[in-house]
Every structure is written in C-alpha cells, then in structure tokens.
Amino acid sequence: MLFKDVAETLERISLEQSINKKVEIIGDLLRRAAPEEIDVVSRFVIGKPFPEWSGKELNVGWRTVLKAAVNVTGVDSGEIVKLFKRYGDTGSVVEAILEKRKPTLLSPVKPLTVLEVHEILEKIAGISGEGSFQGRVKLVEHMLVRASPIEAKYICRLLLGELRCGFNEGLLEHAIARAFDIDVKKIRKANMLLSDIGYVAKLSKLKPPKIEDVKIEFFRPVRFMLAEQAESIAEAWRYHSGRVAVECKYDGARVQVHKLGDKVKIFSRRMEDITDSLPEVVREIVDIEGEFIVDGEIVCWKNGPMPFQYLVRRLRRKTLSDELLETYPVKLFAFDILKVGGRDLIDEPYISRVKVLEKVLKGAWNVIEIAERKFPSSEEECTEIFENCTKRGFEGVLIKAIDSPYVPGRRERLWFKYKGEIGRHIHEFTLVIIAAEYGHGKRAGLLSDYVFAAWDRNREKLIPVGKAYTGLKDREIAYMTKRLKEIALYESGNRIYVKPKIVVDVAASEIQISPKYPLGYALRFPRIVRIRPDLSLEDVDTVEKIEKAFLRDVKFKSVS
Structure with a gap:
C-alpha cells in the first residue's frame, strides 16, 4: 500500500464529523x-x-521537522514564521511549504x-548519541523529498505524535470489527490482552481470524485493571454486600512483572519497560520458581513507605x-497474578487468583x-482497616469483590479505591500538560x-481546563523545563505547545464558571500535586468528571 493512500484517508476523516463514517472509512482502508x-x-x-x-521512541521535535523541510525546499525562516501564524500546526506548515516547491525536470x-x-x-527511533539531531534530519529529508504535500x-x-483527525484506538477497534465482521467485544478483549492494536488487526485479517484464540503472552504487557473511586467505605461495602477483601493502597507505581525461564521484564502502567530501573527486584524474581505474570506496586521503602516523589x-x-x-530502596508489593505457566487466570475469581499468587511467591x-x-x-471492621492503613502511612484502601475477574484496561466497580474524606469541596484530577509558559523573576x-x-x-x-504555576519544587521545575523542550511542537511568544506526554495530578x-475556557468551566486555584511518569494519556480524566465536581460544589454551597 502506498503511504499516499493512508495520508489521503487521514485527511478525509479529519474533515468528517460523523464518528460512524470515520469508522467506515478506516474499515475500508x-x-x-x-x-x-x-x-x-x-x-x-x-x-x-x-x-x-516496544521501547521505540522517535524523539523528533518540530525543529527537526522544519530543518528537514527547509533543506528540501530552500524556503526561508521568515516564510515559516508567517505560515505558523496562519496554521499553528507543523504538519500543515510543511504541507504549505511543499506546495510551493517547484517541479523538477528529473525523472518521476x-x-x-x-x-x-x-x-x-524505525531507523529514526534507533538513533542516539552525538550527531543524532543531524541523523534524524537526514532521514526526515529522505521521506520529504519523495513526498507529496499531503x-x-x-x-x-x-x-510529532499529533494526527489531529479525531480518531482514537477505541474507534479503531470498531473499524477492525467492521472490516472483518468480528464482534467488537472480541477485538477489545484481544487488544487489552496484547496491548498492540496492530497485531490485533493482523490476527483479525487472517482466514479464518485468529482473534478467538488470543491468550496472554509473556513480555506483551496486559492492560491494567483499575479501581473506581468510592465516596465512602459504605458505598463499596454495600455495593458488594460485604463480600470483599480490603488491601492497603500503596503510594507507588503500578507494575506488571513477567518471568519466563531466566528472563524477567517489568512494565509500567504506561506499558514502558522499566526493568533496568529495578535491578534488586529482578534479582529476586529470577530466583522464584516457575513462569508467571504478576500485578503489583513498586514503592520506595525504608522502614515504611517513602513519598512517591522519591520513586x-x-x-x-x-x-x-x-x-x-x-x-531510594524499593519493594514490590504483589497483589494479583494474571498467568502461571500456560494458564491464564484473568477469568478466575479474585479469591482463587490470590491463592495461586501465595503459592507462586511462597518463601521469604x-x-x-x-x-x-x-x-x-x-x-x-472495614473502616478500622482503612484507619489502620492510613496511620501506617498508606494512601488509603482498595476494596475488591472476592469473586471479581481481572478485567484488563477497565475502571470497574468490581474494585473500589478510597482515600478518605479530604473535603467535598477539594478536587483532584489526572490531567495532561499541553502547553507551558516561561516564568518571571527567579523563574x-x-x-x-x-x-x-x-x-x-x-x-x-x-x-484545556486550567493553568497552574504552583505545587512543584525548583528541582521539578528544572526537570519539567528540560522535558517540555524535548517534546515541544512549536513556540508562540512566551508559550510553547507540547506533545501531550506529561501527566500530572x-x-x-x-x-x-469561566468563559475563558472551551468547557465553560475551569479549575480555581489549581496546583500540581505530583508528576505522574507512571501514567499515560489513556489515564487522563474526561471533562465529565470536572462537570460532576462542579455540580457537587453547587450542592455543597447550597447546604452550607
């Protein structure tokens, strides 16, 4: 297939308002x-x-792209500034530059x-070290010199990781289902187990489709099951009629540990391979008998839990x-098991999985x-457990139905998390940074x-739902400055726009109420509680959560 077919299809769905039509168009492709x-x-x-x-990252910024475009076309920087003011998007700027490229008399x-x-x-992703910028520029040039404007x-x-087509992975699951006449639930489950929508599409296209046979594979991380926020202990207890287990909620990073033979890999909630960051955990996992995939939490631990920022x-x-x-010593607290040997466990009840986990990790x-x-x-008694956990420095509790299956990639009411009553009028959201501005004075x-x-x-x-300039320490601001420049899309005055990669609480x-923001609401006196390198764009909250918080505020004020 020519790349032109993909580009023209993406352009077509970017102009299409109907979600069903977008799905149909991609299905045809x-x-x-x-x-x-x-x-x-x-x-x-x-x-x-x-x-x-996969561990592969392009590490390409807008300067790399524009440098390649300038080298290919000879356009001057003044023209680029004008085009940026007009389009505000690097892709559209490069398209406009190439539309002005004069045709040559050389062979097609x-x-x-x-x-x-x-x-x-893949070659770009493999470049590192001295001369990497020029190396990336050359490879981008190699594509642009053969590319049409679109x-x-x-x-x-x-x-740059920003298609701007209004098409996401969830819609792609529907497109695959439609293209090959497969129940979308089967596509979704396969994607949750394999964490690779491309591989899922490949299995779906086979004759007959192999999607029915999908099992958890070692070293392909499974999407993590997530817990729903509970308003109270009573809510979680009553929802499951008291048939629950209660675990302390650790203030750490969720991980998935895969062991097959002598090989061990540890994946974060972002599906990143963080094995090299946890050598002491790897050493002990290697010594445990058997082959397994374990779900747990990595916590900085020295005579008790240490703050998340240390991790x-x-x-x-x-x-x-x-x-x-x-x-910064760490501990792995394992609380679930997804696979042992060739046996997938996710459809078995929580209480059964726990027994398998205890058997696999037996010993000191x-x-x-x-x-x-x-x-x-x-x-x-559930409340007493919560109070005991918080006194010992934990975040709160997880309340889990004892008969719950492990549902990958979903935030289910099968599991609840509860951190206590911090005040009905205090809100916390998981959001992503899309732009940043330079500070003043000492900043x-x-x-x-x-x-x-x-x-x-x-x-x-x-x-966009707000802007914050408080909450981070000087060391964190210095780190953020470096990281944001690495993922910059373009600059406009004092502000830089960035790829949506950095997730924060x-x-x-x-x-x-704020007419300044598209939603009509904004966060009042926001502050960043923590940077979340363990979370991805998929973990970011929706505007619906903010709207519900607004309604709770209105209700709170009306009774106070």
Whole structure:
C-alpha cells in the first residue's frame, strides 16, 4: 500500500464529523491493506508507529521537522514564521511549504510505501548519541523529498505524535470489527490482552481470524485493571454486600512483572519497560520458581513507605548508582497474578487468583512481599482497616469483590479505591500538560506555568481546563523545563505547545464558571500535586468528571 493512500484517508476523516463514517472509512482502508502491512497501517491511523511497550521512541521535535523541510525546499525562516501564524500546526506548515516547491525536470520520484515509511521511522527511533539531531534530519529529508504535500503533512504529524483527525484506538477497534465482521467485544478483549492494536488487526485479517484464540503472552504487557473511586467505605461495602477483601493502597507505581525461564521484564502502567530501573527486584524474581505474570506496586521503602516523589527520582534515571539504590530502596508489593505457566487466570475469581499468587511467591524475600489483605466481617471492621492503613502511612484502601475477574484496561466497580474524606469541596484530577509558559523573576528562563487539559466525553479531543504555576519544587521545575523542550511542537511568544506526554495530578479548591475556557468551566486555584511518569494519556480524566465536581460544589454551597 502506498503511504499516499493512508495520508489521503487521514485527511478525509479529519474533515468528517460523523464518528460512524470515520469508522467506515478506516474499515475500508484496513480491508485494502495487505496482511504484511495491516499492523503498520493500523498503528499509523492512530498516530502510534510502534507498540507502547516496544521501547521505540522517535524523539523528533518540530525543529527537526522544519530543518528537514527547509533543506528540501530552500524556503526561508521568515516564510515559516508567517505560515505558523496562519496554521499553528507543523504538519500543515510543511504541507504549505511543499506546495510551493517547484517541479523538477528529473525523472518521476518513486512513491513512498507504508512499509518504507515505517522502516525509516524505525531507523529514526534507533538513533542516539552525538550527531543524532543531524541523523534524524537526514532521514526526515529522505521521506520529504519523495513526498507529496499531503503525504508530508501526515509524515510530520506522525513524527510529532499529533494526527489531529479525531480518531482514537477505541474507534479503531470498531473499524477492525467492521472490516472483518468480528464482534467488537472480541477485538477489545484481544487488544487489552496484547496491548498492540496492530497485531490485533493482523490476527483479525487472517482466514479464518485468529482473534478467538488470543491468550496472554509473556513480555506483551496486559492492560491494567483499575479501581473506581468510592465516596465512602459504605458505598463499596454495600455495593458488594460485604463480600470483599480490603488491601492497603500503596503510594507507588503500578507494575506488571513477567518471568519466563531466566528472563524477567517489568512494565509500567504506561506499558514502558522499566526493568533496568529495578535491578534488586529482578534479582529476586529470577530466583522464584516457575513462569508467571504478576500485578503489583513498586514503592520506595525504608522502614515504611517513602513519598512517591522519591520513586519518581529513581524511575527517571537511565543509570543507577549504588548511592541512588541505597538512598531510594524499593519493594514490590504483589497483589494479583494474571498467568502461571500456560494458564491464564484473568477469568478466575479474585479469591482463587490470590491463592495461586501465595503459592507462586511462597518463601521469604527481601524486596518482594505479597500485599497485605483482610476479609472484614462488617462495615465497621472495614473502616478500622482503612484507619489502620492510613496511620501506617498508606494512601488509603482498595476494596475488591472476592469473586471479581481481572478485567484488563477497565475502571470497574468490581474494585473500589478510597482515600478518605479530604473535603467535598477539594478536587483532584489526572490531567495532561499541553502547553507551558516561561516564568518571571527567579523563574525567568524556566517553564514554570503549565496549561493542562482533560479528554472530551468521547476521548477524541483534549480540552484545556486550567493553568497552574504552583505545587512543584525548583528541582521539578528544572526537570519539567528540560522535558517540555524535548517534546515541544512549536513556540508562540512566551508559550510553547507540547506533545501531550506529561501527566500530572492537579488539585483545585473548586470548579468555577469561566468563559475563558472551551468547557465553560475551569479549575480555581489549581496546583500540581505530583508528576505522574507512571501514567499515560489513556489515564487522563474526561471533562465529565470536572462537570460532576462542579455540580457537587453547587450542592455543597447550597447546604452550607
């Protein structure tokens, strides 16, 4: 398949308002794709050239793209500034630049294929070290010199991770189901188990489809099951008629540990391979008999739980010194098991999985523990467990139905989390930074003011909901400045717009009406509670949660 086919399809769905029509258009494209390229096509249409767990990153910024475009066309920087003011999007700017390119008298350029573009993107992802900027520029040039304007637009958007087509992974699941006449529930389950929508599309295209046979595979992380927020202990207790287990909620990073033979890999909630960050855990896992996939929490631990930010400092490092390992020691608290040997466990009840977990992790370990759990006989006992957990420095509790299956990738009421009553008028949201501004005074030269966004109801578009400049320490602001510059899309005055990669927890005193923001609401006095390197864009809250918080504020004021 030519890349032009993909680019023209993306342009078509970007202009289409109907979600059903978008799904139909992409479904048609997938039917036309050959078996050896459908995985690549599927990832391209959602702007993700590689599976999240592959470890491959393009690390391409807007300067790389524009440098390549200038080298190919000879356009001057003044023209680029004008085009940016007009379009505000690197892909559209490069498209406009190439439309002005004069045709040559040389023989026709061989058109780009989908697989050629993918091969070049893999080469870009493999570049590192000295001269990497120029190396990336050369490879981008190699594509642009053969690209039509519309192809260039979507090559650049792929490179920058921002397609702007209103088409996401959830819609792609529907498109695959439609293209190959398969129940979308089967597609969704396969994607939750394999965490690779391209591979799911490939299995679906086979004759007959192999989607029915999908099982959990070692070293392909499974989407994590998530807990619903409970307003009270009573809500969770009564919802499950008291048939629950209660675990302390650790203030750490969720991880999934895969062991097959002597090989161990540890994945974060973002599906990133963080094995090298946890050598002491790996050493002990290797010594445990059997093959398994365990779900748990990594916590900085020294005679008790340490603050989450200590763990963040450790997970950011690519190299770990002995001093760092000693300063920020960690423990793995395992609380679930998804697979043992060739047996998938996710459809078995929680209580059965726990028994398997205890059998697999039997014995005494230094940095591995099975998470503490109790089976209360009353709501009052459930409350006592919560109070005991918080006194010992834990975040709160998880309340889990004892007969619950493990539902990958879903926030289910089968599990509840409860952190206590921090005040009905205090709100906390998980949001993503989409822009940042330079500070003043002692923060001059630092990106210290952050614009954050939530998903719309359909999880298709990010909606700005506020701006914060408090909550982070100087060290964190310096880190954010460096990281934001690495993921910048373009600059406008004092503000830089960035790829939506940095997820943060934001607290606000209340939600207020604000015509300044598209939603009509904004967070009042927001502050960043913590940076969440363990979370991805999929974990960001929707505007619906903010609207519900606004209604709670209105109700709170009316009775106070």
